[in-house]
Amino acid sequence: xxxxxxxxxxxxxxxxxxxxxxxxxxxxxxxxxxxxxxxxxxxxxxxxxxxxxxxxxxxxxxxxxxxxxxxxxxxxxxxxxxxxxxxxxxxxxxxxxxxxxxxxxxxxxxxxxxxxxxxxxxxxxxxxxxxxxxxxxxxxxxxxxxxxxxxxxxxxxxxxxxxxxxxxxxxxxxxxxx
Numbered sequence: 001x002x003x004x005x006x007x008x009x010x011x012x013x014x015x016x017x018x019x020x021x022x023x024x025x026x027x028x029x030x031x032x033x034x035x036x037x038x039x040x041x042x043x044x045x046x047x048x049x050x051x052x053x054x055x056x057x058x059x060x061x062x063x064x065x066x067x068x069x070x071x072x073x074x075x076x077x078x079x080x081x082x083x084x085x086x087x088x089x090x091x092x093x094x095x096x097x098x099x100x101x102x103x104x105x106x107x108x109x110x111x112x113x114x115x116x117x118x119x120x121x122x123x124x125x126x127x128x129x130x131x132x133x134x135x136x137x138x139x140x141x142x143x144x145x146x147x148x149x150x151x152x153x154x155x156x157x158x159x160x161x162x163x164x165x166x167x168x169x170x171x172x173x174x175x176x177x178x
Contacts, residue, residue, distance in 0.1 A: 039053050082099075086174065
């Protein structure tokens with residue numbers, strides 16, 4: 001009986017040890033803070049193929065926006081300033097910063113006009129012209145302009161309608177790494 005208890009104890013301790021031995025468990029794919037975000041494979045507006053996983057190692061802003069949304073248009077200037085400031089910066093869990101612009105527009109002409117007028121040219125632009133019913137918007141549970149910040153490991157670290165909250169998160173992660 002004592003031998004059985006000893007064996008059971010050793011087995012329990014061993015299982016506990018192995019369950020904590022993996023330092024970085026693979027996160028669940030989803031759209032909550034800490035989740036690994038769903039991959040995006042599509043074409044950019046310029047026709048180039050795009051795969052979100054190709055940006056692994058970089059901080060990425062998924063910017064869901066629309067040319068008809070006034071706040072999105074105002075924020076485009078701030079996003080380009082962030083792109084210039086952080087493009088080559090080192091962050092905690094990421095090096096460099098890229099903006100992936102995912103338009104919720106349904107028409108090409110106003111989208112192209114907004115990109116040009118706002119100077120929103122350094123972003124990687126995606127649009128399938130299905131509005132908030134696009135596959136990407138559905139995969140990310142987005143129905144209105146939203147900013148999603150992803151770290152270099154592909155984990156969601158910030159989700160907000162406020163670009164200033166994303167900017168603050170970038171500043172914090174930049175300061176934390178230096």
